[in-house]
Amino acid sequence: xxxxxLRDICLGFPGxxxxxxxxxxxxxxxxxxxxxxxxRQVARMFALSxxxxxxxxxxxxxxxxxxxxxRAAHPEITGAWHLNKxxxxxxxxxxxxxxxxxxxxxxxxxxxxxxxxxRRQREQLGWARLADGGRA
Numbered sequence: 001x002x003x004x005x006l007r008d009i010c011l012g013f014p015g016x017x018x019x020x021x022x023x024x025x026x027x028x029x030x031x032x033x034x035x036x037x038x039x040r041q042v043a044r045m046f047a048l049s050x051x052x053x054x055x056x057x058x059x060x061x062x063x064x065x066x067x068x069x070x071r072a073a074h075p076e077i078t079g080a081w082h083l084n085k086x087x088x089x090x091x092x093x094x095x096x097x098x099x100x101x102x103x104x105x106x107x108x109x110x111x112x113x114x115x116x117x118x119r120r121q122r123e124q125l126g127w128a129r130l131a132d133g134g135r136a
Contacts, residue, residue: 001099003051006058009103010047013110014125017043027051031113033121046113047106048083056093058102059083060109070105 010016010029019028032043049058059080062070067089070077076092079085091097091105114127 001093001095001097001102003053003056005099006049006093006102006106007051009106010049010110013046013107014127015114016046016110019043025050025052031110031117031125033117033124044113044116046109048080058091058093058106059088060091060105061087061112062089062105062108063112066108 007018007027010027011018013031015031015033017030017032019030020026021028027047027049028045029047029049030043030045047058047060050056064086067079067085067087070089071079074097076094076096078090078092080088080090083090089105091102093102114122114125117125
């Protein structure tokens with residue numbers, strides 16, 4: 001996985017955008033529902049990445065039990081630095097993990113964050129299945 005591939009994955013989700021609150025070397029990928037009623041919805045982070053090739057990594061939200069399993073099975077996955085290690089994994093992107101696995105972890109992180117939004121926001125993002133409790 002390279003920087004461009006990670007950026008493409010993260011920005012491919014509805015409502016996703018990239019922000020640089022910590023400077024140009026750190027990308028923060030957030031999701032926000034569409035603007036409605038003249039007020040902006042709060043943006044929520046689903047990925048934070050060091051975009052420097054020498055230290056290429058990403059922090060991703062994860063279910064706590066799965067986070068522990070992933071850390072035990074893969075030395076490239078640890079508790080995320082400066083984030084709640086119960087809910088966030090740090091993933092070293094040095095080529096050791098298959099791109100498909102990284103893609104799945106990014107998608108899971110996005111899903112967890114979108115699931116925490118209110119029903120109207122989920123619907124605006126096209127996540128009606130989540131908005132109605134899984135009933136299609």
